[in-house]
Amino acid sequence: MSWHPHLWHPTTQVAVAPEPLRVLGARGCLLELEDGRRLIDAISSWWVTLHGHAEPSIAAAIGRQALELEQVIFANFSHGPAEQLATRLAALTGLNRLFFSDNGSTAVEVALKIAWQWWRNQGSDRRQLIAFEGAYHGDTFGAMALGDRSIFTDPYDALLFDVARIPWPHTHWGDENLEQREAESLRQLEIALQTPTAALIVEPLIQGASGMRMVRASFLREVQKLLKASGALLIADEVMAGFGRTGSLFASQRAALQPDLMALSKGLTGGFLPMGATMASERLYQGFISENPSHTFFHGHSFTANPLGCAAALASLDLLQQNPERFQQFEARHIPQLEQLSLHSQVARVRCLGTMAAFELESGANSYLNPVGRLIQRLCLEKGVFLRPLGNVVYLLPPLGISDSQLQQCYGALEWAISQLP
Secondary structure, three states, rough: OOOOOOOOOOOOOOOOOOOOOOEEEEOEEEEEEEEEEEEEEEOOOHOOOOOOOOOHHHHHHHHHHHHOOOOOOOOOOOOOHHHHHHHHHHHHOOOOEEEEEEHHHHHHHHHHHHHHHHHHHHOOOOOEEEEOOOOOOOOOHEEEEEEEEOOHHHHHHHOOOOEEEOOOOOEOOOOOOOHHHHHHHHHHHHHHOOOEEEEEEEEOEEOOOOOOOOOOHHHHHHHHHHHHHHOOEEEEEEOOOOOOOOOOOHHHHHHOOOOEHHHHHEEHHHHOOEEEEEEOOHHHHOOOOOHHHHOOOOOOOOOOOOHHHHHEEEEHHHHHOOOOOOHHHHHHHHHHHHHHOOOOOOOOEEEEEHHHHHHOOOOOOOOOOOOOHHHHHHHHOOOOEOOOOEOOEEOOOOOOOOOOOHHHHHHHHHHHHHHOOO
């Protein structure tokens, strides 16, 4: 297949990238290519395909909803699927209000805007925002500003607002001096909070795009204590980590956090339809209720609370709640395979959390641009496994429905690919 004359692929430099693989269909964990090959989708198609491709119950729910109501303006109307989803997510997250949007970046934008305006509605001028080094929160401008500066944001740097940054004390198997790094991060956070702060945003337990960098739950609980003492709001970006990915339904639950705002997307609809959701506490919601029109949250999306997306999300939640062992026990499936892989001399800094397993290759720079990632991707394709390493960081994040034999194939492909490295 050659490059299509009218398409522009994301995060792809066509001058050097291989031509895209053409997919005819997908089922379960397998992608069916035009050339007849079948590939295991070992990264859940950019972390969205939660249960597996073409999951019948979700497809059926979308079909039933399409015959009843496919879309309606949500500024003037409400409907059953949106109300049911809001009720269920409120009960599951402990956050009482749901604001719909379109994707992960916009879910973060909504959280940022709610946090910022809430303080203004209270008559407060708190202006500082805090994020962690290495953070990635999306590609829209507010989300980019909250994220760490990188090759992704360099062209737009002059347009991004300033954010206070705190070290992210990420860890791995066999880590040393972790307590010292955590203490230093908390010390810097305590200093930063001396400036009146509107909110801190965090990817609970794991930073995804910056390299699957994991921290301990106990560290995040100390962060929360400092925030509560300062009065600053806590935003949990669970766009990647939500819906079972960390071994609990939400990463905030595994870390024993109670955020004021939570951004959700990716697995929300089981990977079937684009949708974002921002959960907010009742306290924040009430801060927008006023006779003063300037207190209104003037934000909206054309497809807010799209009924088809809501139907998909409800069906996906059904699957998660009916089969919690699929995500609760996934970590135990990774660990033996990772232990074997960690014996390889080029494998370093192994870590695992729920459905996510990662390690680094001791080959060149620790960088997103390290070409070893593209080499590993090409070699694993030869063994029927699709991966998309983050430079020298290699990870697995498969759909919950992957079989033991398919997971074994993924690790076998990795072991063979690593053995081929110079």
